[in-house]
Amino acid sequence: MAAATGDMPTYQIRAPTALPQGVVMAASPGSLHSPQQLAEEATRKRELRLMKNREAAKECRRRKKEYVKCLESRVAVLEVQNKKLIEELETLKDICSPKTD
DNA sequence: TGTATGTGACGTCAATTTCC
DNA sequence: GGAAATTGACGTCACATACA
Secondary structure: OOOOOOOOOOOOOOOOOOOOOOOOOOHHHOOOHHHHHHHHHHHHHHHHHHHHHHHHHHHHHHHHHHHHHHHHHHHHHHHHHHHHHHHHHHHHHHHHOOOOO
């Protein structure tokens, strides 16, 4: 797994996140007492976590695709550049090589 | 140190392509 | 035409890391 620092890919950038629409913060756990209330709170927390993680995964994949696209276009540019340099080298070789006839 | 967040890995599903 | 293979998107879990 890539570390979040150092060689971190450009698509790994933390963005400030807001609560998804429709998500309401519950009362603090300190106000809960019965086992049922605690279980409900745990379920609510889990669902909230799953929902946030779902969105985070979507965003993560979107950034990754963008990053790969970016790399691919850079490869295309470098290939063109490389081809030009090879052609230039061949031209210079022709100019510099002694004529044999 | 507990919580929030980002991401790799894995399984699933539907759409598309390939092969017979 | 239909089975098998491939592909892309998704949801979830586990783990690493950042941060208060």
